[in-house]
Amino acid sequence: MSELLSLPPLSVYVHIPWCVRKCPYCDFNSHAADPDSIPVDAFVERFRQDLNQDAPLAQGRPITSVFFGGGTPSLLPAKAIGQILESLNSVIGFEPDAEITLEANPGTFEAERFADYRAAGVNRLSIGVQSFADRFLSVLGRIHSGDNAVQAIRQARSVGFDNLNIDLMHGLPEQSIDDALADLNQAIDLEPTHLSWYQLTIEQNTEFYRQPPPLPAEDTLWDIQQAGQALIDSAGYHQYEVSAYAQTDRECRHNLNYWQYGDFLGLGPGAHGKITRLDDAGEIIRTRKTRLPKDYLNSERPLIRMEEAVTEVDRPFDYFINTLRLRTPVSLTHFEQMTGLSRADIAPQLDALEAKGWIKRTGDLFSTSESGYLYLNEVLSYWLSDE
Known part of the structure; x- marks a missing residue:
């Protein structure tokens, strides 16, 4: 049934693996380095080789967004x-x-470069604040202060960034509801066009996993979530994904392409990609590049670490783990175009989920219900089991 498959829009993710310090909660492919020691020229040259190798996968499509992470x-x-x-x-x-996003830390060193990034073609900035309270920033291992964050956001605006995201975490060690709302109020006062507001989770292979910090009780976490969403909504931001809130028409187009099961090239150390290949009988492939910077930069090592096809059996889960995060409905026609499968292939699961009240259906459209959002992992499990 792969003849149903269509080519979706194309984005590019570029992974920059270095940071000044590894944060205790971070499980991303990041490596502490002195900024003066980063092999910038070697990285750019190797990136070009990576790009030229992957370029045929674009299949004639222009790039709709780039995200530097x-x-x-x-x-x-x-x-x-x-x-x-x-x-x-x-x-x-x-x-x-095209939307061009750069993640930035709010330290003075980076903020001084904002005007140059704008001149280089970056038109959207995502500033990793996490908290405006110095005591929480210290626990999180961040190297900036709350004042640094405020000044960096103001600096970004002053040099022309009118599309700006603030990354903010909640559920921090010993954080109260008032603490969390104070962070949100400060962020809202700075009037970003977009907020990424998400709960701290303890991931394996992190310092917090080895030495867990004292996190708020479950009841407090729930109260923070409910009060925070009400505050964000009252400030004029709409939630369009699990942890993403935007002013009107200011959703992150790059991330929307992920969640709508679009294609993306993953370039840089450890970068992941997803590509639809109509020239290979409707194949969808997932790719991952060589992870360690020293190996990625070694021209004698292969750039691609993994390339595998998403089987027809796995495609429903691969599709829904993204699209069901969205608040907007998904169409069955879109499912068929993006996966090459028929709506009949997922009818039993949709019927069962609708009976539980976890999805809502109107004609060709369906979406996760409010209760389904609370049990999203269970909703997704319907495509990992025989239910």
């Missing part, structure tokens, strides 16, 4: 970011209104 992408000078964008444009090409 990490690590701390703002450790790279603006010249290097500009060289990467120039390479992407010359090898594949951009949509005229």
